[in-house]
Amino acid sequence: MLPSLGHVAILIGLAVSLYAAVAFVLGGRGRDAVLLATARQAMYAAFGLAFIACAAMVISLLTHDFSVAYIARNNATTTPPFYSIISLWAALEGSILFWTLLTLGWASLVLYRYRARHTALMPWVGMSLALVAVFLFSVMVWPGNPFSRITPVPLEGSGPNALLQNHPFMGLHPPLLYLGYTGLSVPFAFGIAALLTRRTDEEWLGVVRRWTIIPWIFLSLGIVAGAWWSYEVLGWGGYWAWDPVENAALLPWLTATAFIHSSMVAERRGTLKVWSMALVIATFVLTILGTFLTRSGVVQSVHSFTQSAIGPWFLGAIVLALGGSLALLLWRLPDLGDRGDPPRAVSRESAFLFNNVLFLGVTFVVLFGTLMPLIFQATGGQRISVGTPYYNGLNVPIFGALLFLMGVGPALPWGTASWRTVRERFTLPIVAAAGVLVAAVALGMRQPAPLLTLGLAGFVGTVMGDELLRGARSRARVRGEAPATALWHLATRNRRRYGGYVVHFGVLVMAIAVAISSTMARQTTVTLRPGQSATLAGYTLTHDRLVIEPLAEDARVTETRAEMTFAGPQSGTLATALRDYPNSTAAIATPAVRTALGEDLYVTLLSSDPKTGSVTVRVFVNPMVVWIWIGGAILGLGAAFAIWPDGRRIPAVLPAPEARRAEPAASVPAPVSATMEGS
Amino acid sequence: MTLAPPVVPLPSRGRRWGLIGAVAVVAAVIGYFAFSSIGSALVYYLTPTELHARGAAAYGKPIRLGGLVEAGSVRNDASELTFVLTDETTRITVHSSELPTSSFREGAGAVVEGELRPNGVFEASQVLVKHDENYVAPSGSAVPSHVAPTY
Numbered sequence: 152m153l154p155s156l157g158h159v160a161i162l163i164g165l166a167v168s169l170y171a172a173v174a175f176v177l178g179g180r181g182r183d184a185v186l187l188a189t190a191r192q193a194m195y196a197a198f199g200l201a202f203i204a205c206a207a208m209v210i211s212l213l214t215h216d217f218s219v220a221y222i223a224r225n226n227a228t229t230t231p232p233f234y235s236i237i238s239l240w241a242a243l244e245g246s247i248l249f250w251t252l253l254t255l256g257w258a259s260l261v262l263y264r265y266r267a268r269h270t271a272l273m274p275w276v277g278m279s280l281a282l283v284a285v286f287l288f289s290v291m292v293w294p295g296n297p298f299s300r301i302t303p304v305p306l307e308g309s310g311p312n313a314l315l316q317n318h319p320f321m322g323l324h325p326p327l328l329y330l331g332y333t334g335l336s337v338p339f340a341f342g343i344a345a346l347l348t349r350r351t352d353e354e355w356l357g358v359v360r361r362w363t364i365i366p367w368i369f370l371s372l373g374i375v376a377g378a379w380w381s382y383e384v385l386g387w388g389g390y391w392a393w394d395p396v397e398n399a400a401l402l403p404w405l406t407a408t409a410f411i412h413s414s415m416v417a418e419r420r421g422t423l424k425v426w427s428m429a430l431v432i433a434t435f436v437l438t439i440l441g442t443f444l445t446r447s448g449v450v451q452s453v454h455s456f457t458q459s460a461i462g463p464w465f466l467g468a469i470v471l472a473l474g475g476s477l478a479l480l481l482w483r484l485p486d487l488g489d490r491g492d493p494p495r496a497v498s499r500e501s502a503f504l505f506n507n508v509l510f511l512g513v514t515f516v517v518l519f520g521t522l523m524p525l526i527f528q529a530t531g532g533q534r535i536s537v538g539t540p541y542y543n544g545l546n547v548p549i550f551g552a553l554l555f556l557m558g559v560g561p562a563l564p565w566g567t568a569s570w571r572t573v574r575e576r577f578t579l580p581i582v583a584a585a586g587v588l589v590a591a592v593a594l595g596m597r598q599p600a601p602l603l604t605l606g607l608a609g610f611v612g613t614v615m616g617d618e619l620l621r622g623a624r625s626r627a628r629v630r631g632e633a634p635a636t637a638l639w640h641l642a643t644r645n646r647r648r649y650g651g652y653v654v655h656f657g658v659l660v661m662a663i664a665v666a667i668s669s670t671m672a673r674q675t676t677v678t679l680r681p682g683q684s685a686t687l688a689g690y691t692l693t694h695d696r697l698v699i700e701p702l703a704e705d706a707r708v709t710e711t712r713a714e715m716t717f718a719g720p721q722s723g724t725l726a727t728a729l730r731d732y733p734n735s736t737a738a739i740a741t742p743a744v745r746t747a748l749g750e751d752l753y754v755t756l757l758s759s760d761p762k763t764g765s766v767t768v769r770v771f772v773n774p775m776v777v778w779i780w781i782g783g784a785i786l787g788l789g790a791a792f793a794i795w796p797d798g799r800r801i802p803a804v805l806p807a808p809e810a811r812r813a814e815p816a817a818s819v820p821a822p823v824s825a826t827m828e829g830s
Numbered sequence: 831m832t833l834a835p836p837v838v839p840l841p842s843r844g845r846r847w848g849l850i851g852a853v854a855v856v857a858a859v860i861g862y863f864a865f866s867s868i869g870s871a872l873v874y875y876l877t878p879t880e881l882h883a884r885g886a887a888a889y890g891k892p893i894r895l896g897g898l899v900e901a902g903s904v905r906n907d908a909s910e911l912t913f914v915l916t917d918e919t920t921r922i923t924v925h926s927s928e929l930p931t932s933s934f935r936e937g938a939g940a941v942v943e944g945e946l947r948p949n950g951v952f953e954a955s956q957v958l959v960k961h962d963e964n965y966v967a968p969s970g971s972a973v974p975s976h977v978a979p980t981y
Contacts, residue, residue, distance in 0.1 A: 541871030
């Protein structure tokens, strides 16, 4: 009953979104407000239908309706309710259903919010989003039907993939990532609309920037949560392996980040417009490519749990989206001519330009490495994979350069920087960087990568601190406010600028944490009989006993657990286990992670001997890992601060760029000019 | 307060080409290093039969070998592991001083990364277990499994 309802909802959803696409086109061409209103309502209806289908799936999962093939493959009667619910996105067909729901959620939100604004653009935005919905519903009607039935109905399902039911993070990481992925279809839709209507001006840039940053926040948090999941679940002591699916999430993040920066130049200076448009298109295409790579079986990774016939569909969608939008971009190229001057060598816009080149450099490196196995297979049938040394060797220096620009860019004025400004702004930071380096070497650090990172962090941190102090001090003097109040007022009146600083600060925290944790971790592998101890980096780990018993929540799962006591910088007890799931040939690690601000103690069970009770464990002491997650949270908060509506909304039309460009940006320190703008 | 020396801007056109040149140089450097370094980072994925067919040419090359752990072949002590990896045609003895990150067991699929030594033993720096409910001995199309990088 319910599965049939879900299937019917999908069929109607396809029809309704097809109608919406056609009505948006006809209504847009004929300026027919009534037709456009019905198109919008059709999209809301499609959202409702996707919601019904998702609800039907979740309820069927909770009631273990094994007549549905998806549920028989991904659920069992013993699966706990929480993992039954999140099985909605545990495998391919359910993921696409969930994906459709989120895409239509974003689409409805945007169409509702701008129902009376941007009237020239919105029909084409609606058309683009409706076409995305048509594609997703079609996938669910033909190659990836989530409600397809099996007969005879099995009495028991095979249960969710063991890896995916081992940690509550599976309830968090995929939805965040999918919210990011699906939200990025909004800027794409605005890009297409702007190209079609030849309104590629500051109006669309402003809207698109905001609607890129919102999904970007989710994508960023989703990537960080994925790294955290990998760290807590996979048991190898690390968090990033340049696995194809990690790369697939990173690629659109890189191009979206590049766009967020380039759009500021386009908005302020009228240059880099074609470039920005190309980035919006690339970001959207990369989100589809990610799905294609990881879900079609062409590249295997830890996440490619299911393979199906959707590959050709997604490949077709990539070709259509990329070919269509590039053709449109080329056709409209004359409209996108730069109005402004080309940037001068030492200026904020040239820093942005190099930032973009470097972000695209990382994108190229990652894309090239991810596609290499495909290229080899297509040309000679050789099966290869690309090792992490390739990615790290190339990306670490590029990220170092990006970190440097992160300090330089915001401190340089728009237009051109005089030698005096450069000297004033960067003398102290360079001294600070040198100080940090000397201190780090004195403390015994010798590896170049973390030294470089720390030095750069000292530089960037000082630039930002100096910038904040300058701004706060001058406002405090002019307005007679307390310094903290002045800083808060300054920040809330220039949300973009100061939110951006917070994001950069989060990146800085993450960069330091990654550099330290990936080079200064210590590990050992020991075999301990009950009562024996091992030591590592100040910790003493004592093996108390080995327990083998069925898991309390799911009796079909056998847990082999080493119970241990540890003492040192942190102390207490821990249990590290291997879980045997009936549907998995390999046991799933359940590492014990004891987190402190300074370092994590990470213990993973490798093997055990039930006769003697002895266990072999790998022990890691990973410094600073928790700061990666903290840095990610700071980054998300900063971006949310930057786009938070500030109440005293300036009219949708920005002040003419000419007027802005006229300000003597070169000689007035930026925060002061920002204060004047804000007051 | 001293006046900054007047900045003499390059003509717009020259500035444009200068920047395009700088951007092109950065892109070329990244591209050059990407193309030149990827060759040494490629890891070939082979089945035991394919590895055997390569003969002496395979010695010392980074290789990932996938197959089934032959029943009864595992010799394990605290610091060493020896077992036979098979695709049911060819058997290759694998030696490793690294223990697998998750438990691995006889009859299940495993992937080892390392190199073939001239004595015919595959020296593995990593032993990975394939996390897949539908694992079959590798037979055609896929590069397997998750890679856990070594520190």
